[in-house]
Amino acid sequence: MTKREKRQQFILHEVSLHSRVLLTDLAHLLNVSIDTVRRDIKELDEAGKLKKVHGGAISIGFLYSTDNRKEIYAFESKTIIAQKAVKLIEPKSVALISGGTTNLEFVKHLPPKLSATFFTPSLPIAIELMAHPNIEVIFIGGRLSRDAQIAVGGSALNTLSGIKMDICFMGTGYLDPINGLTEFDWEVVQMKKAMINASKKIVSLTISEKLNSIQRYKICEIQSIDTLITELDGSAEVLKPYRDQNINIL
CATH class of the missing domain: 3.40.50.10470 (Translation initiation factor eif-2b; domain 2)
Structure with missing residues (x-):
């Protein structure tokens, strides 16, 4: 697994666990730049694995749906x-x-x-x-x-x-x-x-x-x-x- 894949796996876990996360918190936890986290979240958003929002991300499961x-x-x-x-x-x-x-x-x-x-x-x-x-x-x-x-x-x-x-x-x-x-x-x-x-x-x-x-x-x-x-x-x-x-x- 590449470093990028490990980062994105960590990001997905944090988003799934807490429903909402901040770029700054993820950057601190991963010890990388905010720009690096922003790119990872953009890729994960495009892959439909989370939703990118201003300053962070939210989990797909957190978005209201009658069957989610x-x-x-x-x-x-x-x-x-x-x-x-x-x-x-x-x-x-x-x-x-x-x-x-x-x-x-x-x-x-x-x-x-x-x-x-x-x-x-x-x-x-x-x-x-x-x-x-x-x-x-x-x-x-x-x-x-x-x-x-x-x-x-x-x-x-x-x-x-x-x-x-x-x-x-x-x-x-x-x-x-x-x-x-x-x-x-x-x-x-x-x-x-x-x-x-x-x-x-x-x-x-x-x-x-x-x-x-x-x-x-x-x-x-x-x-x-x-x-x-x-x-x-x-x-x-x-x-x-x-x-x-x-x-x-x-």
Whole structure:
């Protein structure tokens, strides 16, 4: 395998794992120039393996589709997480939910007879929930981030400031027992902070491969998370630092 092929394989893995990546982060991780990464992403985009966006790339599986499961990274693990998360939803409950492919699988697994209300700033999540026969969907509107596919900005933040939910299902990009929940998109960080402030209980959904990873902007301390759901058994050794923080592990 050539150096270029190894770089592109690494880039595809990072994009698949985190759904969205920045050129600067990839250049740092690969120890190459941004121009080199930009060329690699251009080639991968032309090959239909990811989508090139301003300043980075997003995974094909992250692009909303009613039938894109074959493109979703770690689909089996996310299905397990979804099945665990569904058990936390009570009939007639009112919940807040962010975006992401794991959360999308979660809402796809909601029982058809479940009657509940979901608030969300995520366009893909809202569209998926609209297909559910007994779910009331309240979209938290604002300026839509083309890459993150969620509403951002003052209007959305103002809406969140006026509500208090019993539970919030938070999509997770980067999670670490010391640095907490982090992200690279400043506007998304502000939205997730507002969602946390608008909720009494925070549930973090993430595949285990994202554990112990860090990004530049902090969303919250690890202690702000009440429940962590992964595809692993709750007694797994990698989850010990999170158990030690008195987080409920599912």
